[in-house]
Amino acid sequence: MAQLPPRQSEIVIESEQEEEDYFDYFYDRPGSEPGALSIDPDALPTEIVLIDYNESQAKRKVKIEPSECTPYLETDSVSWMDVQGLGSEAMLKEIGRIFNLHPLLLEDVVNVPQRPKVDDYNDRLLIIAQMVMPKPNEEGFISEQVSFIVGKCYLLTFQEEPLRDCFDPVRDRIRLNKGRVRQCGSDYLVYVLLDAIVDNFFPVLEDYGERIEDLEDEVVLNPTRRTLEKIYQVRRELLALRRAIWPLRNAINTLVRGSSDLISSDVQIYFRDSYDRAIQILDIVETYRELASGLMDVYMSSISNKMNEVMKLLTVISTIFIPLSFMAGVYGMNFEHIPELGWKWGYWGFWLIVAAIASSLIFFFWRRGWFENFYPVKED
Structure with a gap:
């Protein structure tokens, strides 16, 4: 497996010098043309993976050209075109031309990171979400923008990293014809993919629950300056999680309210379940943030208690030596x-x-x- 290049959205806590800022959103330079694309020099080359399916069959094609997507724009089957990597500007513009994407829509997709949202472009729907995943064998999490462009019979997705997503269970369900995904349209495919993104917050939060428990023991038994740094880092990462799930909850709520004809009323019911889980995740994040803030107070109390114990010991020693010093002074x-x-x-x-x-x-x-x-x- 190829080594992934470092990304600005990765959470790193190896040292204070390597701490990265992951609270930024993309913004255009003053005076730049609307719809201009900003390609990250470290972005991976763009590849398209096609999965076309109906109730009776499913086929998959990898590394196809944008022109090969044209026959799938209007078919009786559902076509999922997964654009992996945002490093090829010419290929991305060609995709925008073939799918007749508005320049501002393509700008939101390519210029990452954007705030999670839902934009209605009449005959298509843009959904932007932040996908988080635990870092393997390390503390923290990895954040990646995933963009969905929903058409009548197709779904176009854009990912920053092709080797890192939470969609493999969905791909297996399509391949093995499990569940309802192959009996439904592109709107249901959007639901199962967004639902996978929402569910993937839970293992990340589970790791933070364990980290907070360890910090509670450390703060009470042996608080050090490094403990304070750990608490501060956890608070920052939880705030980043909150900034990812809060607008995503609002975006899912927009889909629940049925503001677009591309989302059927039957699928809106499923989005309600994702919306409930998003609220549950937000509640957990807020609870952990309060616990982390409480750990800061406990840390200060523990340090104060340790200082009081030191002062108490010094006071006892001084009290013992005061009469001894008096006697030594008299006979000296x-x-x-x-x-x-x-x-x-x-x-x-x-x-x-x-x-x-x-x-x-x-x-x-x-x-x-x-x-x-x-x-x-x-x-x-």
Whole structure:
């Protein structure tokens, strides 16, 4: 499998120097022409994968040319043309010409990342969503824009990374004729793909639930400066998840309300289920954000408690040595006539009294329970 190039939307927490900004949206340079395409130099070459199916059969073609899509614009079957990679400007413009895409529509598709939304272009529907996936063997998640252009009998999708999506279960259902997907139209295909995107938030949130639990233990038992950095990173990533699911929920709600003739009333009912799960995801994200904010308060309390314990220990030590320092100061004076200086056992008597005073104070503080928190906490 080819190594994927680094992307701006990847969440990286390896070090403070490698922390990336993933809160940006695309914006045009001032004075640029509307509809202009901005191609990322690191974007992968564009390829088209076609899946055409009906109730009786399904066929798949890979690496087809845009001109080969023309016969599938008006057929009795459903044609899913998956455009993978956004690095070939000439090919993308050719796709826009063949499908008669508005320049502003093609701009929203190619110039990533865009805010999730739904735009109605009369005979076609543009849906933009953010797909998130857990990073393999690492903390954090990967974000990718997926654009849907819905036609009467076709679906055109655009993905940034061809080797990384959550649509394999849908492809298997089409190939094996499982469920209702091959008995329904392109609007139902849009539903199952959006539903896969929404469902893919749950494993990401599951990872954050485990991370927050680990941080809770770390904050209480052994808070360090690195703990504060972890809490801050989790809060930032949860905010990025919220910014991905919140507008997506609104976009799905637009489809539920049936603002386009391309979405049938039968499929609108299914979108209600996706809308409910989007709300559930948003509730989980908000709950985790509150927990992360609470961890910040717990961290500050833990650090304050540790400081108080240090000050308490220093206070106890100082209290023990105050009378000892007083006695040492008295007998360290340079007066010529001090009665005890001529005593044969004066030196050893001084140390006996010092030991008795120190032992008495230590015993007093122990009976008051002031030494209990100085012992290390034993974990079960």
